[in-house]
Amino acid sequence: MAPESNYRLRFLKETSLQIFTGLLIPLFVGWLLHLGLWSMALPVLFILLRSTSNSYQRSKQASALSAKPIPCVRGKWPGNIDILLRIVQTGRTTYMRRNLERFFDEYGCDILNLRVLWKDTIITRDARHLRYSFLGNGIFNSDGDAWHKKRAVTRPFFVRDRISDMDIMDRQSEKFLQVLADANTSYPAFDIQDLFLRFTMDVACEFLFGITAGSLDSPLPIAGRATLGHKGSATDDDFGTFTQAFEAVQVIQSARFLIGDSWPLFELFSDKSLGMVTTIQSWSRPNIERAIREAKDAREAGVPRNRAPTLLDHLIESIAEPDDVQFELLNVLMAARDTTGSVMAFVIYLLCLHPDVAQRLRSHVFDVWGKDGQPSYATIQKSEYMQAVLNETLRIFPPVAMGVRYSRSKPSSLPSDDPNRPFFMPGSTQITLLPTDIHRNKAFWGEDADEFRPDRWLDPALKQALATNPQMFIPFFQGPRICPGQQFAMAEATYLLARILQKYRKFELCPEYQPAGSRPPSEWKQHNGREAIEKCWPASAFTLHIKGGLWVRATLDTA
Numbered sequence: 001m002a003p004e005s006n007y008r009l010r011f012l013k014e015t016s017l018q019i020f021t022g023l024l025i026p027l028f029v030g031w032l033l034h035l036g037l038w039s040m041a042l043p044v045l046f047i048l049l050r051s052t053s054n055s056y057q058r059s060k061q062a063s064a065l066s067a068k069p070i071p072c073v074r075g076k077w078p079g080n081i082d083i084l085l086r087i088v089q090t091g092r093t094t095y096m097r098r099n100l101e102r103f104f105d106e107y108g109c110d111i112l113n114l115r116v117l118w119k120d121t122i123i124t125r126d127a128r129h130l131r132y133s134f135l136g137n138g139i140f141n142s143d144g145d146a147w148h149k150k151r152a153v154t155r156p157f158f159v160r161d162r163i164s165d166m167d168i169m170d171r172q173s174e175k176f177l178q179v180l181a182d183a184n185t186s187y188p189a190f191d192i193q194d195l196f197l198r199f200t201m202d203v204a205c206e207f208l209f210g211i212t213a214g215s216l217d218s219p220l221p222i223a224g225r226a227t228l229g230h231k232g233s234a235t236d237d238d239f240g241t242f243t244q245a246f247e248a249v250q251v252i253q254s255a256r257f258l259i260g261d262s263w264p265l266f267e268l269f270s271d272k273s274l275g276m277v278t279t280i281q282s283w284s285r286p287n288i289e290r291a292i293r294e295a296k297d298a299r300e301a302g303v304p305r306n307r308a309p310t311l312l313d314h315l316i317e318s319i320a321e322p323d324d325v326q327f328e329l330l331n332v333l334m335a336a337r338d339t340t341g342s343v344m345a346f347v348i349y350l351l352c353l354h355p356d357v358a359q360r361l362r363s364h365v366f367d368v369w370g371k372d373g374q375p376s377y378a379t380i381q382k383s384e385y386m387q388a389v390l391n392e393t394l395r396i397f398p399p400v401a402m403g404v405r406y407s408r409s410k411p412s413s414l415p416s417d418d419p420n421r422p423f424f425m426p427g428s429t430q431i432t433l434l435p436t437d438i439h440r441n442k443a444f445w446g447e448d449a450d451e452f453r454p455d456r457w458l459d460p461a462l463k464q465a466l467a468t469n470p471q472m473f474i475p476f477f478q479g480p481r482i483c484p485g486q487q488f489a490m491a492e493a494t495y496l497l498a499r500i501l502q503k504y505r506k507f508e509l510c511p512e513y514q515p516a517g518s519r520p521p522s523e524w525k526q527h528n529g530r531e532a533i534e535k536c537w538p539a540s541a542f543t544l545h546i547k548g549g550l551w552v553r554a555t556l557d558t559a
């Protein structure tokens with residue numbers, strides 16, 4: 001989440017060099033040789049020669065690895081410019097990442113090279129490709145050794161002892177229920193996605209950084225007045241301005257990933273994220289500077305802390321620059337806030353669509369925790385139906401709807417269905433994993449793959465299938481970069497949902513209060529699968545979210 005001006009500069013330098021070597025030098029040579037108008041043919045000849053030599057190099061590298069090329073999308077215009085435009089245009093109204101996934105259906109394969117502007121840009125829906133040892137450029141914007149170090153710093157914060165401490169959840173969920181009750185009685189509807197994101201932000205800030213963010217105390221979006229934000233709904237107070245900037249950066253960054261290495265072409269004259277990053281910094285900097293000062297003072301005075309060290313304490317010790325600490329912190333915050341907020345919002349959405357499941361989940365909550373018992377880490381692990389509802393939601397709406405990696409500089413191979421002929425993976429190339437298709441694949445999940453049916457998780461046959469093919473369900477991904485916050489997120493979501501269901505009998509969708517532009521586009525009805533039946537707009541910008549928020553009203557249990 002850092003400004004990308006260096007990247008744009010590098011792109012400009014590389015492009016200018018290419019223009020210089022591919023156009024100006026051949027023209028100059030033509031002029032030296034007095035070729036007159038024939039000089040114009042030299043750049044074309046040069047490009048043809050270069051492209052033939054590149055293809056030859058690649059096929060030599062591929063045959064050294066006994067690998068076959070990744071199928072390539074064939075556009076109508078040079079450099080697949082029409083494909084690039086199609087991705088950008090359809091991106092505005094697409095259902096999740098269907099605009100990319102449709103290429104797989106069109107070409108009948110699970111991995112494709114979009115080859116945008118003559119650059120390899122790989123997309124895959126084959127989960128085996130996740131396990132490969134790529135350089136990371138995921139939620140943590142780092143790679144190789146730097147990533148290993150950061151992962152080592154984060155690991156101790158997710159050990160069982162720490163995540164089974166439910167004090168923070170107790171406190172924050174009490175606050176959440178208070179705010180929800182006020183919003184529900186004061187207005188005809190409220191945006192529960194926004195509330196969940198505030199809750200997950202406050203919990204993450206306290207758990208990871210020992211900071212009180214107090215976002216549940218800031219003004220909420222108001223039904224009928226709220227406008228469409230970059231992801232959810234928007235407010236224009238200080239906190240709302242920060243949130244909008246935080247979400248705008250994610251939208252911009254995920255659009256860059258979709259376009260691939262050529263994204264600076266769309267931002268030649270201005271870095272779209274720069275203003276947003278300044279807003280984010282001015283909101284978060286005072287908190288971070290204070291925490292850094294306190295940690296330093298305590299260390300210098302030899303005063304023991306009256307609390308266990310937080311992730312922020314460790315980041316401060318291991319990273320010298322406050323700016324770097326800040327970027328690191330914002331990356332982890334996005335990993336923790338947007339993902340868990342997403343799954344909770346989609347659970348409520350699906351419960352609104354399936355009152356029978358909602359009723360059964362509520363009885364289950366009463367069976368496990370009674371009418372006002374507090375969940376503990378141990379009881380959460382045993383709440384089988386709650387875990388089934390959460391897993392089924394994570395299956396249909398995986399919060400991390402795209403994973404981006406870069407291959408190492410040396411070409412390598414990727415598994416294909418033919419064990420003797422893997423795919424040839426070029427060096428230093430972006431590869432994007434799109435997990436939704438895997439989670440809704442009928443071959444894995446049966447004919448009802450698009451349906452929300454938590455009962456499937458109680459069927460021993462599914463446990464067997466998952467043991468044989470763990471790649472069919474990857475909401476937390478797999479391999480070395482698997483989410484370290486998985487247990488924490490499941491505990492957090494279970495805790496809050498249980499507390500909500502103890503108090504509220506039902507939730508209803510209030511589409512009339514969705515901000516303008518956030519209802520599902522009418523053309524979705526012509527498509528197959530869930531897209532045709534969706535009553536909200538699931539959209540993806542790194543994390544999945546409900547466009548414009550999820551506006552609902554709740555009915556209190558008065559019995």
Ligand code: HEM
Nearest residue numbers: 138139140335336339340399400403476477481483485489
């Ligand atoms: C339902 C909630 C969550 C889901 C679905 C989820 C999913 C994921 C996924 C798929 C990744 C890998 C992304 C990539 O490599 O491109 C990831 C990484 C990460 N997640 Fe989560 N996550 C959730 C909640 C959390 C929470 C609550 C925390 C922290 C408290 C957290 C912390 C992290 C961190 C630090 C990483 C980066 C790991 C690395 O790069 O080594 N996540 N998460």
